[in-house]
Amino acid sequence: MPAHNQNIHVYPLPDVDEPIVDLFAAETAAQLAWIAYLHREALDKVSPVIVRRIHDEIQRRILRPCQQRTDFWWMGYSGGALNNWTPWIVSNWLNCLLLVEEDQLLRAAMVRKAVAVLDRFLDKHPADGGCDEGPGYWGRAAASVFDCLELLYLASNGAINVFDEPLIKKLGEYFVKVHIADDWMVNFADAAARVSASRTLLYGFGQRVDSPELRQMGLWAGRQPVDATPHIASTLRFLSGLFTFNEPYQAAKTVVQAPYLRYAWLDVIEVLTARDQAGSSDGLFLAAKGGHNAESHNHNDIGSFIVYADGRPLIVDAGVDTYSKKTFSGQRYELWAMQSAYHSLLPVLDGVQQLPGGRFRAGDVQAADSAEESSLSLDIAGAYPREAKIASWRRSITLVRGRGVRVIDDFVLREPVKTITLRLLTPALVTTVAPGSFQLRTQALPKAGAAADGTLSMSPALPMTTESLPMIPQGNLNKIWGDALQAMVFTWEAPPQQGRLEVWIRPA
Template sequence: MPDTSFPRPTGELTSLLRDIRAAAADDSMPELGFSAYRDYFDTGNRIRYERRYFRRRARLAARAAQALLAPDTDLGPLADTLWSVCDEYTWALPAHVRHSADQDRGPEQCLDLFAAETAHTLAETVAALGDRLDRRVADRVRAEVERRVFVPYTDDRPLNWEGFGNNWEAVCAGATGMAALALLGGSSADASRLATMLDRSRRAMDRYLAGFGDDGGCAEGVDYWVYGYGYFVYFAEALREHTGEDLLDSAKVAQIAAFPHRVALGGGAYVPFSDASERPWLPAGLLTRLAERFGTPPARVVPSLHDDHCYRWGHLSRTLAWFRPGTPAITAEATSHLPDLAWVVHRGRFAFAAKGGHNDEPHNHNDLGHFVLHTRGQSVLDDLGAGEYTAGYFGPGRYEYLHPSARGHSVPIVDGQGQLPGADRAAKVLLFRDDGDTLSFDLDLTGAYEVAGLRSLVRRFRWRPDGRLELTDEIDAERELPVEEVFISRREPTLTAGAASWGDLVTLAHGCPHAALEEVVASDHQARPDRVYRLSCITVAPAGQSVHRFVFEVK
């Protein structure tokens, strides 16, 4: 962060500034005692500890921002907050402390996403406040950042996340690199360490970018684009200010910048494939900088402080420093095709999206051939996005949970078998064509299944912008195979013979002899009840070739 204070806020930031003042005035700092820490290990529940942890980060970020927005701010409450954060047993989350084992270090030196983010917050705050902050507090902060983050980062042994090639690379390396830029460089020894750390961060950024195809698509979805790409940009701009080197000067980086706009459904909704959400928040400062650098659409709204439930300093500080109101200079394309991801999205009066890919993607769901139909501000044929993150959700039993399983997607179940996980469980794109009248997208899904007697399963989409979707599944079987054609919604449909309707929003005509409706209550990403309706159109694929046709009308 280049300055010791933020520029004069524009009027569009008024609501955010109000949030900051209110959070800064809140004296509550939840305890992170042993009973809270052990909860994850005893029960697998993450959210109870994390809610306390992130409420503490809310106080930290708000008080730091307030101090830099208003030079006459009493720094006593911020000093107490900084001191309290330094008292924490570990800056990492309990679910992540295993990541320090590869360096034979304890939880207090686990360099995970949140330890890196904490170091970044503390480092830039102390550096920007300078002599305004009590030296004893500043010295302790520097010592804790050194011990907990800089020491493991300057250790030659690999960190557990190095090689992930996803958001971890960008966030951990970016936040640590920015912390080093804020605190190091005052001596020749510091300069040497800083150079070493920046080199390590550059290598991580190379791996992060290598995880994208040339289409710039983020398989983890828009939420994780915000997270990983956001920290990549924040680090890249800090590095450019320090060295003149420009990591953003790349055709691929420019393609990645456009990703959320290419998967927009309209009205603030985005394709929620993988562990994403339909209505992610997009940091206004990040969008402003990308608009300046790449001509992508600027921020339309300034999110609330509380939209980021993790209260990340990178997003907040860059919104305060970079945001400028702007007018979109380009019109979004009606159809987006991301060939490396094998996603198609069409938006207009109605929106349609479908995906291929493979079943070993970051934050993977077993969802090849899944699709979304969106109208009047809601996805009726839906993607469930992320479920509640627990130990089991990221363990061997991941696909027993509804949200990432094939059972939670609009894909066929053949002979009682759903899609299987694995990089070899891939969809082959047979056709993509958009002639303006009809969008055609054909996928060979055979490899996603392991069903004796299934020779091939091809799913064909024909989408018309007037709201008509014709979906056909072509099955070639050696023997008679029972088939359940599953369609997922959070809205309860009404069933009639050969048809279904989701209120006055979407209708379905099908030729299946039987249909059944199952209501499932799962747990969403915030541990709230998530009521889901699984419509199963039940039929039989005879030996030989058969075609199963479904017609949706969106209104």
């Protein structure tokens, strides 16, 4: 039974006469197609019915619906937004076509249709290669694009080859640009802060698009203590590791560092990453974002940022907890992790926060980089409704290399407000040293992780309290942060209509 019931009759339960091609119907079909292909002889010894039944079910549940219909939203015929569903399902559709469909003319026609669907995804994709769903979903967005292209390349003996297209290379290199250290990743939107890197996927992608950084990251991933198997294991990726891209396994005992890029700017999704020095996770790492509040798996987080020190989390984005009924409903923004109030220093003015929607976006976005510093500046006023009374709120987030991260907010309000509340999330232990001065000390995190040490100073010195954050027991957030994550809550009573807030975050 598919998890996503979208039948045309709007029945409350799935209709057996109307198969829905969703993520896991397609994924299951591709797994079964490979099982039947690789183990046909053994299965036939048990019963010749098994493989025939597998093929019949794949035809009924996947191939015929994909042939006959154009109204599955992920196909893009209606012109709406597309996300990881499209390349992920298309990759499994192609697996089934190549392994199961025996009619050569029909197979060719359906491969053409699948490629056209994939083209719609690529046509809508940000030209900078950025994945606004975050690096966790990259494994089923850009990485599934690679799966599709690899299948077409292998099945055509290299005749279908678009790996030299600039966008394809950018899709792969996004993962390198948002890597912090170990398995810590930049986790804006519904992204986990820790993501395993598939060694063969990264290396193979790098080989095909000729990216030294991707190849290097694949070799580095092969050295990591945790096996870099995708969370949802695709047979094609396993086979690629065994037969096509096995260099990461051969080089498993070679010392290889991750690329650790010094600076990257994704100018379409408006995400900046920067670190103190290239080639090392030592020192500070900054990621900051602009964008809009209608991104795929959106959080209301325009103007937010994260800071890591020596590869460990200091100021963080919580990410997303285990999905629930609310997550993809009209109640989504009742969940605290989706709200701007729980993203780095995004102001709440008399209870008014940022709102979701494409018209709520950053203005006058500028990124800059030099040997001494990297910065993102933007006006976040456009992310708020008129009730927030903001005329302008100019934020500048700067990594000053060798010194710290500086955040300066210059704001003008149309009318006075009673209170501005701002939060910073940290997994570190917080101690108040003096008004406006705080020490952040390391503590243990799950999976052998640890928070970073650092200091924070604020001018003016706003009163600070701490707030514990509710998490689902044994849920996704708890597995990453344990009981350590808390919010530093700053309260500005009777703020001026025009003012400045300056914050410094420094390593210990």
